[in-house]
């Protein structure tokens with residue numbers, strides 16, 4: 115069960131304490147897209163997000179977007195931002211996390227994972243020994259069928275852990 119517990123929780127990506135990450139030795143961030151950076155139906159980044167992403171990169175962190183969503187969705191979103199990305203990632207499987215770390219040239223203990231889902235982002239990151247950060251999902255109503263099932267399991271897991 116402890117593999118489902120994130121190292122850090124934040125309401126939104128904007129609330130993530132970058133100094134704390136730096137002090138923990140983190141040099142790169144693997145971020146989820148849907149409901150982490152923008153709502154699942156938002157095709158492009160908001161001005162606020164663009165500003166935040168450039169701040170993160172100016173602060174010396176590398177960023178890779180790793181999403182289970184399609185090539186079309188992820189490339190349309192990430193290419194205008196000039197941020198490297200991996201689509202159809204099949205999180206929580208290890209392969210995309212490994213690939214993203216390879217793209218950044220970073221080890222697991224230098225890499226953070228940001229995401230809104232316990233069963234993909236947090237579980238996958240924790241299994242790889244990454245610094246996991248869970249944010250609250252942006253727009254629940256636009257989610258797909260499988261994500262809704264995962265949310266139900268997440269809720270049960272959270273209730274279980276509180277006991």
Ligand SMILES: [Mg+2]
Pocket residue numbers: 146147148149150229230231
């Ligand atoms: Mg997500």
